Amino acid sequence: MISCLKIFGERNSGTTFVQRLLAQNLPVRILPGGVPRVIYRGLPFEFVRDMWFRWTDRRNLGWKHAFPDVENIRKFSLRKPLAVVCVCKNPYAYLLSLFRRPYHLGFSEGNFFSFLNTPCSIVRRERAPGVFQNPVELWNSKNRAFLDLSLSNLPAMLLRYEDVLANPEAAVEKISRGFQLKRQGQFRGVYLSAKGDKGRKFDDFQLYYLKEKWRDELMQREVEFINRFLDADLCRDLGYDVLNPGDFGKRYFADGG
Numbered sequence: 001m002i003s004c005l006k007i008f009g010e011r012n013s014g015t016t017f018v019q020r021l022l023a024q025n026l027p028v029r030i031l032p033g034g035v036p037r038v039i040y041r042g043l044p045f046e047f048v049r050d051m052w053f054r055w056t057d058r059r060n061l062g063w064k065h066a067f068p069d070v071e072n073i074r075k076f077s078l079r080k081p082l083a084v085v086c087v088c089k090n091p092y093a094y095l096l097s098l099f100r101r102p103y104h105l106g107f108s109e110g111n112f113f114s115f116l117n118t119p120c121s122i123v124r125r126e127r128a129p130g131v132f133q134n135p136v137e138l139w140n141s142k143n144r145a146f147l148d149l150s151l152s153n154l155p156a157m158l159l160r161y162e163d164v165l166a167n168p169e170a171a172v173e174k175i176s177r178g179f180q181l182k183r184q185g186q187f188r189g190v191y192l193s194a195k196g197d198k199g200r201k202f203d204d205f206q207l208y209y210l211k212e213k214w215r216d217e218l219m220q221r222e223v224e225f226i227n228r229f230l231d232a233d234l235c236r237d238l239g240y241d242v243l244n245p246g247d248f249g250k251r252y253f254a255d256g257g
Helices: 015-025 045-060 070-079 091-100 112-116 135-150 161-166 168-178 202-210 213-217 220-229 232-238
Strands: 004-009 082-088 156-160
Touching: 004 015, 004 135, 015 082, 015 161, 015 168, 045 070, 070 082, 082 135, 082 161, 082 168, 091 112, 091 135, 091 213, 091 220, 112 135, 112 220, 135 156, 135 220, 135 232, 156 161, 156 168, 161 168, 161 202, 202 213
Parallel strands: 004 082, 082 156
Antiparallel strands: none
């Protein structure tokens, strides 16, 4: 029977929400995806985090936002019964979320269009092949890796964040049946912001993502730029639509853009 569960997903893709949801409803140990704050308090932040996962990677399979190490997962699954859950998110909604919270990427100020044009300075624990030209390419590469893992012969499954929001209990049941895990009593949901956003509740996230309210924040040239780099085949495989730039208005900036 599965005893350990590891969650992977790109930043701002719902990994914390999914982790809490599964931890409350399934009898498994969730392998750590972050660093205990007591470890890096008062120390060089990113360096300590990178070193922590370098030292503990064999035990916890690395940072939850990293590219999955397939060989490490294979070796771990030979030692302990393991399940891996990867989480993906609509690319346009993801990019807007990342703009608001550009964790570890070195972007500090500017508008959304300038953010889209900014190279992503990844961290060592990400296990990335190098700097990405822009955050769209980061989404492509990371989510292709998650999809490939879920289609391999390893004990891995992919969840779309939007599907989990639409029916959290069904998502738990999918993982439960897929990995033959017995659920822990009555279903328990996660109803407050997983990141502690004051005033935001589960219904707010359902409205924003399921009704696609994030579309109101996009402009034509931003969608055009995203589409120029977006992997359309990957979007199709994950069940996401490539948006039509003509459906969005124009915004004019001081630079005449």
